[in-house]
Amino acid sequence: MSFRVRVAAAAILAAALPLSLAACGGGGDDSDKVTIGTKFDQPGLGLKNPDGTMSGFDVDVATYVAEQLGYTPEQIEWKESPSGQRETLIQNGQVDYIVATYSITDARKEKVDFAGPYLITGQSLLVRSDNTDITGAESLENNKKLCSVTGSTPAQRIKDKYPGVQLQQYDTYSACVEALKTGAIDAVTTDEVILAGYAAQSPGTFKIVGEPFSEERYGIGLKKDDTELRTKINDAITKMVSEGAWKEAFDKNLGPAGITAPEPPTVDQ
Structure with a gap:
């Protein structure tokens, strides 16, 4: 069953079966997958390693969100998402969401929705x-x-x-x-x-x-008007911050470069 169909089914059955998306996914068929877009060539953020594994801050954020939605790391299918292809991948349903140094801009919000931001940089x-x-x-x-x-x-x-x-x-x-x-x-x-x-x-x-000379707000891109999924992802980001997992992921992936973890942003509602 596809990710979006499963979300819809969970919503329809909510009254009779009070199962969250996480509960449904966590105990579901192992063939169920969530497809997440990220970069494959950015060390510290989204990198496909020689052994095929994925690493980086964006990867850790994406994985944490997936777990909150009910998916194990083994149920994640990673999709390379170059900057110029991100909106198309979302609009065509080739990914369920994208975590790939994806700056929230007004122009992009005309085509896709964003959860977050989960990081502010410059x-x-x-x-x-x-x-x-x-x-x-x-x-x-x-x-x-x-x-x-x-x-x-x-x-x-x-x-x-x-x-x-x-x-x-x-x-x-x-x-x-x-x-x-x-x-x-x-x-x-x-x-x-x-x-x-x-x-x-x-x-x-x-x-x-030097000091950063711009402000970039990184968000998690998803299909336009998918308010239910956007809310769930925002809740996951907020939980990741409150549990300390956000700072831990930042320090692990980007701390070796000598930059201190910034204050995590508050997600847009």
């Missing part, structure tokens, strides 16, 4: 650990070479606010990080938690500098 800078002259966005305008991803919000923000920066745009952040490692560029910019994941993957090689 655009920042990654440099080599021995760098001393880049301290923030303003210091990039002194003929520094900055890398970001083609068509990304961070790249556009640099163009708009810091036109004196030598911006180089690559296809992926991993390519930017490799160029930073070899000295081909001086800094990489995107959301701080994404940079933290790369820094944690290569301890001692990179560091994050």
Whole structure:
């Protein structure tokens, strides 16, 4: 039985069988699955490891939510969700929800709904650990070479606010990080938690500098007007925070990069 059909059935039978979605899923047929979208190439957030397992803060959040909905980790089917495909994956029913550094924006809310936010971050800078002259966005305008991803919000923000920066745009952040490692560029910019994941993957090689210069509210994307599921996910996020599991997941996945867990946001109602 599909995830959405099962949610609907649980709602219809609620009066006769007072079982929550969690109770229904936890004791259900092992063939039942929940399909969750995330990134496969972002260390510390959403990463598919060589052995096929998944790891990262987004993965831990997604797994906790799934458990609150009644699914064991073995019942999760992970679906790679590149930034440009997220709305389509949700609208076509290819995923039940997406946890993938997915910023809540008005434009996206026209196509999908969001639970959360479950994390607030901002655009920042990654440099080599021995760098001393880049301290923030303003210091990039002194003929520094900055890398970001083609068509990304961070790249556009640099163009708009810091036109004196030598911006180089690559296809992926991993390519930017490799160029930073070899000295081909001086800094990489995107959301701080994404940079933290790369820094944690290569301890001692990179560091994050300066203060974030934007605000990004990460939410869990789901089909538009699915109020029941949105409420259940919001409740799960709130519980994850109150139990301490949210901070534990952040510290485990992103703490090695040297950033302190921020205050968890209050979910939108």
